[in-house]
Amino acid sequence: MLEAIKEEVWKQNLELPKHGLVKFTWGNVSAMDRESGYFVIKPSGVSYEDLKPSDMVVVDLDNNIIEGELNPSSDTPTHAILYKQFPELGGIVHTHSTWATAWAESGVDVMPMGTTHADTFYGSVPCTRYLTQEEIDSGYEHETGNVIAETFRERELGILDVPAILLHGHGPFTWGKDAKSAVYNAVVLEEICKMNLLARQINSYATELPQRVLDKHYLRKHGKDAYYGQK
Amino acid sequence: MLEAIKEEVWKQNLELPKHGLVKFTWGNVSAMDRESGYFVIKPSGVSYEDLKPSDMVVVDLDNNIIEGELNPSSDTPTHAILYKQFPELGGIVHTHSTWATAWAESGVDVMPMGTTHADTFYGSVPCTRYLTQEEIDSGYEHETGNVIAETFRERELGILDVPAILLHGHGPFTWGKDAKSAVYNAVVLEEICKMNLLARQINSYATELPQRVLDKHYLRKHGKDAYYGQK
Amino acid sequence: MLEAIKEEVWKQNLELPKHGLVKFTWGNVSAMDRESGYFVIKPSGVSYEDLKPSDMVVVDLDNNIIEGELNPSSDTPTHAILYKQFPELGGIVHTHSTWATAWAESGVDVMPMGTTHADTFYGSVPCTRYLTQEEIDSGYEHETGNVIAETFRERELGILDVPAILLHGHGPFTWGKDAKSAVYNAVVLEEICKMNLLARQINSYATELPQRVLDKHYLRKHGKDAYYGQK
Amino acid sequence: MLEAIKEEVWKQNLELPKHGLVKFTWGNVSAMDRESGYFVIKPSGVSYEDLKPSDMVVVDLDNNIIEGELNPSSDTPTHAILYKQFPELGGIVHTHSTWATAWAESGVDVMPMGTTHADTFYGSVPCTRYLTQEEIDSGYEHETGNVIAETFRERELGILDVPAILLHGHGPFTWGKDAKSAVYNAVVLEEICKMNLLARQINSYATELPQRVLDKHYLRKHGKDAYYGQK
Numbered sequence: 001m002l003e004a005i006k007e008e009v010w011k012q013n014l015e016l017p018k019h020g021l022v023k024f025t026w027g028n029v030s031a032m033d034r035e036s037g038y039f040v041i042k043p044s045g046v047s048y049e050d051l052k053p054s055d056m057v058v059v060d061l062d063n064n065i066i067e068g069e070l071n072p073s074s075d076t077p078t079h080a081i082l083y084k085q086f087p088e089l090g091g092i093v094h095t096h097s098t099w100a101t102a103w104a105e106s107g108v109d110v111m112p113m114g115t116t117h118a119d120t121f122y123g124s125v126p127c128t129r130y131l132t133q134e135e136i137d138s139g140y141e142h143e144t145g146n147v148i149a150e151t152f153r154e155r156e157l158g159i160l161d162v163p164a165i166l167l168h169g170h171g172p173f174t175w176g177k178d179a180k181s182a183v184y185n186a187v188v189l190e191e192i193c194k195m196n197l198l199a200r201q202i203n204s205y206a207t208e209l210p211q212r213v214l215d216k217h218y219l220r221k222h223g224k225d226a227y228y229g230q231k
Numbered sequence: 232m233l234e235a236i237k238e239e240v241w242k243q244n245l246e247l248p249k250h251g252l253v254k255f256t257w258g259n260v261s262a263m264d265r266e267s268g269y270f271v272i273k274p275s276g277v278s279y280e281d282l283k284p285s286d287m288v289v290v291d292l293d294n295n296i297i298e299g300e301l302n303p304s305s306d307t308p309t310h311a312i313l314y315k316q317f318p319e320l321g322g323i324v325h326t327h328s329t330w331a332t333a334w335a336e337s338g339v340d341v342m343p344m345g346t347t348h349a350d351t352f353y354g355s356v357p358c359t360r361y362l363t364q365e366e367i368d369s370g371y372e373h374e375t376g377n378v379i380a381e382t383f384r385e386r387e388l389g390i391l392d393v394p395a396i397l398l399h400g401h402g403p404f405t406w407g408k409d410a411k412s413a414v415y416n417a418v419v420l421e422e423i424c425k426m427n428l429l430a431r432q433i434n435s436y437a438t439e440l441p442q443r444v445l446d447k448h449y450l451r452k453h454g455k456d457a458y459y460g461q462k
Numbered sequence: 463m464l465e466a467i468k469e470e471v472w473k474q475n476l477e478l479p480k481h482g483l484v485k486f487t488w489g490n491v492s493a494m495d496r497e498s499g500y501f502v503i504k505p506s507g508v509s510y511e512d513l514k515p516s517d518m519v520v521v522d523l524d525n526n527i528i529e530g531e532l533n534p535s536s537d538t539p540t541h542a543i544l545y546k547q548f549p550e551l552g553g554i555v556h557t558h559s560t561w562a563t564a565w566a567e568s569g570v571d572v573m574p575m576g577t578t579h580a581d582t583f584y585g586s587v588p589c590t591r592y593l594t595q596e597e598i599d600s601g602y603e604h605e606t607g608n609v610i611a612e613t614f615r616e617r618e619l620g621i622l623d624v625p626a627i628l629l630h631g632h633g634p635f636t637w638g639k640d641a642k643s644a645v646y647n648a649v650v651l652e653e654i655c656k657m658n659l660l661a662r663q664i665n666s667y668a669t670e671l672p673q674r675v676l677d678k679h680y681l682r683k684h685g686k687d688a689y690y691g692q693k
Numbered sequence: 694m695l696e697a698i699k700e701e702v703w704k705q706n707l708e709l710p711k712h713g714l715v716k717f718t719w720g721n722v723s724a725m726d727r728e729s730g731y732f733v734i735k736p737s738g739v740s741y742e743d744l745k746p747s748d749m750v751v752v753d754l755d756n757n758i759i760e761g762e763l764n765p766s767s768d769t770p771t772h773a774i775l776y777k778q779f780p781e782l783g784g785i786v787h788t789h790s791t792w793a794t795a796w797a798e799s800g801v802d803v804m805p806m807g808t809t810h811a812d813t814f815y816g817s818v819p820c821t822r823y824l825t826q827e828e829i830d831s832g833y834e835h836e837t838g839n840v841i842a843e844t845f846r847e848r849e850l851g852i853l854d855v856p857a858i859l860l861h862g863h864g865p866f867t868w869g870k871d872a873k874s875a876v877y878n879a880v881v882l883e884e885i886c887k888m889n890l891l892a893r894q895i896n897s898y899a900t901e902l903p904q905r906v907l908d909k910h911y912l913r914k915h916g917k918d919a920y921y922g923q924k
Binding site: 023043044046070096098101103104105106107108130133136171201 | 575577656658661663664671672678692
């Protein structure tokens with residue numbers, strides 16, 4: 001079942017090492033099929049070289065394995081809660097990419113410093129709080145998803161306007177309307193995390209991108225008046 | 232028409248990912264044909280793997296498409312204004328290369344710290360001001376070109392003496408007598424942006440290159456007394 | 463003799479340049495055979511391209527060459543003392559990988575800043591003291607092993623709970639139940655050394671990972687309640 | 694003439710881009726033939742892809758071209774003066790490698806922070822002064838060689854004990870008993886320049902390597918009691 005999605009999820013998982021975002025098995029991509037209510041995700045701890053499309057695991061939104069021989073990614077409950085709470089999402093990516101993970105460890109938001117940021121993220125990429133002991137005990141990966149949702153709700157951010165988050169002390173999650181755009185957003189996030197630190201090292205008084213330039217760049221690529229790319 | 236130039240522009244566009252200057256479609260190269268008054272530029276948002284010479288778009292200096300099936304780069308009006316205002320230019324490059332973009336985000340000029348800089352740029356590479364709301368509204372990409380021209384005029388810089396600029400909060404543009412030298416200058420700019428930050432991190436009191444060494448290195452490679460390379 | 467182990471040690475040595483951990487001959491991997499009491503190690507100063515499985519040297523725990531045409535790694539006595547003092551060890555790696563070596567030169571422990579650390583190391587990776595003149599004179603490489611053992615003893619650390627150390631002014635050693643896991647730990651150490659510096663550069667007030675998250679991540683991958691990966 | 698040396702110089706020039714030490718034509722390797730009194734050097738401004746062994750230029754110590762169709766490297770007079778003043782030298786390398794060039798721009802010596810340094814350089818790698826206007830006018834590349842010699846003389850350093858120097862505001866020169874070891878030293882210099890900055894960024898109070906460890910590491914690889922590698 002869901003053979004085309006398995007093929008796509010497999011392919012997008014392979015994009016992660018190709019873009020230098022993962023070492024070993026430190027990353028996973030999933031894609032949601034809204035019709036069936038199931039999503040497809042990478043198996044846990046299987047190396048990218050050995051991965052086949054048929055290894056992908058089909059899971060429902062309550063983390064039941066619907067099809068597959070292998071255990072799904074240990075982060076599956078985080079993916080599930082995000083798909084459940086945000087119907088706009090079609091694909092999710094988690095990595096430990098170097099620069100985004102360093103930002104997650106630093107515990108601060110990634111403020112927009114330039115148009116490379118503004119072309120993809122409409123404002124700061126937020127960093128969550130740490131999970132409490134109670135949350136860890138009651139289901140770490142599930143509660144991780146809840147903390148992501150809480151952060152977007154409290155900050156009143158549109159889930160596709162800022163398609164990324166940093167988990168404090170852990171690393172980035174990105175998402176999109178499908179798996180491919182979630183991977184794209186993971187690459188952009190890694191790059192802006194690098195650029196932002198460098199910009200502040202060059203000039204520690206460097207300012208955030210003015211709102212007017214942020215608006216211009218985000219909106220020339222997104223929304224009804226976008227004019228970047230081909231029709 | 233302009234088949235040789237299309238081939239060259241296509242080839243020089245492919246140099247950008249080869250030198251690690253672009254991710255996805257984040258860059259474009261154009262070349263000017265002064266005889267016809269047209270220039271040739273990469274299409275917008277097309278990935279480098281899929282690019283063919285016949286995809287290149289022929290445009291006039293008022294941004295009219297003369298030939299081509301695809302939309303030209305969204306940065307086309309910036310290229311057009313530069314070709315119009317500076318008759319010496321034969322090629323232009325725009326990228327979001329990591330280190331030069333970080334410098335653009337920092338908002339400061341790239342001062343000459345060493346001979347790697349002086350071999351190509353005869354003095355600091357300037358960083359522009361941000362565009363105003365009025366400029367953004369009246370034609371963002373066109374006004375971007377005007378801000379570049381303004382910066383060179385106000386600072387009384389020769390356009391080929393310092394063949395590069397940083398757009399504050401955006402990224403670098405480089406140029407040259409042809410597309411190939413514009414790409415060369417983009418590579419040099421990225422490298423000196425990296426070296427300059429590192430030099431100041433090693434020794435925050437490090438001084439700019441003395442004028443006498445800047446002169447010597449620039450002039451052994453440029454002008455009538457140059458003696459670097461083969462005849 | 464020990465042909466399977468020679469093959470494995472050869473293969474794991476080749477992983478070091480593949481993961482970007484060594485230049486030239488600056489690294490070595492060994493594996494212990496507890497049954498015979500011998501270990502197998504890379505020959506000294508032989509380049510990775512020229513290495514063959516039959517070049518691997520069989521040594522006993524008193525540094526006697528049991529089999530092999532070539533001199534074993536000059537670090538052999540360090541490996542021997544570690545295998546002698548820690549019966550849990552099956553593989554040991556030494557490299558001069560860039561970021562871990564820089565941390566070793568800085569002389570400070572690598573504190574846990576994130577879950578990338580916690581997934582592999584259960585607490586700070588310690589940095590040793592320098593060796594004294596007496597220790598250097600009495601047998602530098604042998605005493606290096608003793609200083610590693612002293613550090614773990616004094617800090618009351620489990621050798622497999624924190625399978626790595628930094629030698630002050632020198633570089634990292636990592637280990638594991640076999641050569642493959644020792645190489646894995648060398649890759650992780652390099653990555654967290656990079657992430658930790660970056661995290662503190664982004665936010666110099668960034669805090670260590672809370673103990674509760676360290677516990678959760680280490681224990682979901684290690685010990686009897688681990689649930690990461692396949693059975 | 695000198696066909697074997699031409700082949701070797703060509704081969705060692707190709708090592709520079711392979712080790713990531715040069716972009717475009719920014720580097721050159723030469724080798725000295727003491728018997729004939731001539732040295733062989735890369736032609737000026739020829740790209741590494743196009744280079745053939747027969748392109749190498751044979752020059753005498755007064756910079757006369759003895760054989761070759763092409764102009765020799767513009768840095769030829771620097772090589773010549775070094776071969777003349779230091780009879781121990783058999784090979785010389787000049788690059789603009791990123792980290793060593795940044796150190797040269799910073800204007801400070803590379804102090805020994807670890808054994809990666811001590812294995813190759815017996816003490817700090819010195820940084821020269823800038824050249825004066827008079828020196829630039831009287832023969833820039835020739836006087837560059839004289840400033841290198843002056844630096845070693847004034848600091849009373851053995852030319853093969855510390856086989857490298859940084860030219861203030863320019864970049865590194867390295868050398869050795871032959872071209873291959875000069876290239877090796879260029880790779881090591883680049884690596885320690887990177888490690889040293891990182892070590893001080895991790896811990897700005899980090900200390901230099903104690904003399905006793907410097908001695909131990911340098912002497913286990915160099916001199917009559919060396920025991921690293923194969924006989």
